[in-house]
Amino acid sequence: MPRRKAKKLNSAELKSNEVIIKRYGNRRLYNTETGGYVTYEDLINLIREGRDIKVVDSVTSEDVTKTILIQLILEEEKRKKAILPTEFLFQLLRSREEAVQDFFKNHLAASFEAYLRTKEEFDKRFRAMLEMASTAPQLWEKLIPGAEIFREILTGKKREDKENIEESKETKNNVNKKKVTKKR
Secondary structure, three states: OOOOOOOOOOOOOOOOOEEEEEEOOOOOEEEOOOOEEEOHHHHHHHHHOOOEEEEEEOOOOOEOHHHHHHHHHHHHHHOOOOOOOHHHHHHHHHOOOHHHHHHHHHHHHHHHHHHHHHHHHHHHHHHHHHHHHHHHHHHHHHHOOOOHHHHHHHHOOOHHHHHHHHHHHHHHHHHHHHHHHHHO
16 A cells, blocks of 8 residues: 655644644654654653644544544553543443533533642642741731640640740840950
């Protein structure tokens, strides 16, 4: 069978964040951006870095991105990184209805994107609360009478310890003053 020459992709087909990968007949994958062959692991890392990939057949220029993405998921499953529950996969294969296809096409991606945004916002707020919590005992002592007990609970240091430290500082200062006075 004669091989057809791969057509060049026009600029409309290229996205700024998209890496074009050519798949050859021997199943090797060629990264057109770096000019070298890549593995599935390399593609997974590209995607995790936030890059999109478009995989095209080197002969027909057919877009085979979905096929490669599914293979990447299989690679992750082989490494015991269960991405999809088994029951979900059974249900997916059993249903060939348009409604299911519509759900995946229109709703699943949007739901997952919303989940990721929500998780990111939660993480950001949680980190901010942790930062605030580290200074909270000192603020409570200044603003709320009797809040020293919270400091003791959170830090494990008793108020007496703080007072003893302050007393020893005062004693040390007094001793130093007496030494200076005696020298004169």
